[in-house]
Amino acid sequence: MTEFWVMGGYARFVWPCFALAAGVLGWNLWSARRYYAAARVRVQRAIAMAASEQS
Amino acid sequence: MWTWFYRLASPPHVYRVAAFLAPWLLGAAAVLIGYGVVAGLVFAPPDYQQGDAFRIIYVHAPAAWLSLFAYTTMAVAGAIGLIWKIKMGHAVAAATAPIGASFTLLGLMTGSLWGRPMWGTYWAWDPRLTSELILLFLYVGVMSLRPAFEDPGRGDRAAALLAIVGVVNVPIIHYSVSWWNSLHQGATVAKLAIPSMPGSMLWPLLSMLAGFMFFYGAVLCMRLRGEVLNRERQATWVREAIKT
């Protein structure tokens, strides 16, 4: 089992790579979700402003 | 027969399709990446020359491939927006840019970590590495140009032109290993040739490649929804769509 973690001595190169990959994938998901949420808020605000202008 | 294609020019249609596709693409990505990581880390045998360090290929190669694929998508989408004036083309280009840039960065960083044990250095000014770095700068240039214009339409068109001009770099990166004497290894998986890798090593790699592609599609759909909302803020269909 420890062999797996040691990665033949290359552990300090292999594991950071996979961690970076996980980080980048995670960032992409988080960033895309945040972008969409911010866009929704902006649209709702625009609708609210248009509604208050009409009334 | 081509109606599905023409409908892609319509923002509400794109919004709906993206919402529908995203979870499926993400699910497929999860399965493929999950298998790829497990098989690549556990079941693939260590390489004769590189030992266990070769396993970095399972994140490095997909990241680098995707950086090229995303840039080409950005350039093509920008061209569609510029030439045929289809606004959704610009939306796709804008959504793709940060995703592609992040993969370029991942490719460079994982490549650097792989280079240290293999070549003895974190960096080398070798054609493939250098042109991949130039690709990152091109991404940054496109992402900086778009918001610099007051008129967003103008910004879209300018960014599209820049992306198209920069696409010359993509074949340079891809062929750099065969055109120049490069430290970087040549193509492992050529389109029609039988790859030089044994199956137990190859299948996880192909799975990771496919998984990253599906992931890119999923995140693109997610970002695209935000882009469409931002661009179509004033349209009436948005009011109904927002409620769901």
Next chain:
Amino acid sequence: MNVGAAQALQLILRRELCLSFRRPDQLLQPLVFFLIVTTLFPLALSPELSLLRDMAPGILWVAALLSSLLSLDALFRADAEDGTLEQLALSGQALSVIVIGKTFAHWLVSGAALVVMSPLVATALGIPVGAFPTMLASLALGTLTLSWLGSIGAGLTVGLRRGSVLLSLIVLPLAMPLLIFGASATDRAITGMSPAGALYLLAALCVFTSTLAPIAATVALRITLE
């Protein structure tokens, strides 16, 4: 009055050169910048001519690149600000002819001037006289290519507030392959190897850029002008 394309090109060239020489300080500034930048390297790195000789092609090229960037910002800006550019675009002449004329004039007063000045700087950096022909040829081809590439960036950023920074951000990555080939040509000449291959590549790059860049720059101008 119907003016043919060749005549229009001549007129534009004459106009640009006239305007440039009317402001000699603006002509000289990039050249002085070139001299200053090349001076920075020996100060920062090492005054040993034997060491400088190895780095000299790179130093020359980076300095040429940076000083070209300075003058590129002004390629379309003055005309855009006072409305002349729009008039030229509406004039009925192909906008690409105007772009070609302006860019070539820009090269004549900046790039070509750099090439003329380069033997002076080269001697200061320890480049042997035998390498001069290659150096002059590579700088001539390279600065011309740079002017074409820069015209695309200038067309995209004219009228933007922080345009000059963006211009550099856009043009420099595009110019990197040029830098690699250009510096290697002079490098080979200095070390005694044949620079023919690198020079041919440079020439090919120049032809490729000369034919396609004006199209891109014209499209860029139409995007920013409309």
